[in-house]
Amino acid sequence: MKNPLDSLWGTVIAGLILTGILYYVVKSLIGG
Amino acid sequence: MLPGIYRWIHILAGVMWIGLLYYFNFVQVAALKAAQADSTAAGITKHVAPRALLFFRWAAVATWLAGAALLGAHFVPAFTFQAGWEKIGMGAWLGTIMLINVWALIWPNQKKILGLVQASDQEKNKARRVAFLTSRVNTMLSIPMLFFMVAQSHIGT
Numbered sequence: 001m002k003n004p005l006d007s008l009w010g011t012v013i014a015g016l017i018l019t020g021i022l023y024y025v026v027k028s029l030i031g032g
Numbered sequence: 033m034l035p036g037i038y039r040w041i042h043i044l045a046g047v048m049w050i051g052l053l054y055y056f057n058f059v060q061v062a063a064l065k066a067a068q069a070d071s072t073a074a075g076i077t078k079h080v081a082p083r084a085l086l087f088f089r090w091a092a093v094a095t096w097l098a099g100a101a102l103l104g105a106h107f108v109p110a111f112t113f114q115a116g117w118e119k120i121g122m123g124a125w126l127g128t129i130m131l132i133n134v135w136a137l138i139w140p141n142q143k144k145i146l147g148l149v150q151a152s153d154q155e156k157n158k159a160r161r162v163a164f165l166t167s168r169v170n171t172m173l174s175i176p177m178l179f180f181m182v183a184q185s186h187i188g189t
């Protein structure tokens with residue numbers, strides 16, 4: 001499988017997905 | 033007054049840090065590839081990259097220090113995700129990981145690539161890959177980092 005970070009768009013999409021994941025991590029920390 | 037100044041410096045230095053990070057990733061990587069094809073890469077590697085890296089790595093330090101000063105007594109509550117500090121805590125952790133990446137991985141490898149320290153061709157090739165991927169990791173991390181920096185005061189969960 002190709003490393004998504006080799007492409008600029010792969011990097012941006014990975015960042016957006018990570019934002020979504022971390023949003024729910026923080027939300028669960030807050031207890032929401 | 034003082035927190036306002038820390039916030040101001042944090043944003044000024046942060047714009048320089050992340051601005052140069054985006055320059056490297058969105059502009060320089062592709063420009064170098066094209067420049068290598070017509071043998072003009074030296075202009076970038078000799079004159080642009082060292083200067084950009086100088087401001088990049090020290091802006092990273094200034095951003096982190098001003099951020100830490102801005103957190104002040106809330107530094108530990110933020111980094112330990114205590115109640116009310118979860119969002120900025122996540123942003124602070126992401127920024128800290130990015131700072132470590134700059135000084136522990138990007139800069140030492142860039143020194144080999146730019147010939148500031150001696151390295152064999154094999155070491156240079158490895159350094160190129162490590163510096164490139166770490167820079168891409170930081171670009172990826174900057175997206176949630178900026179989200180959580182803004183989220184503390186502007187986005188509810």
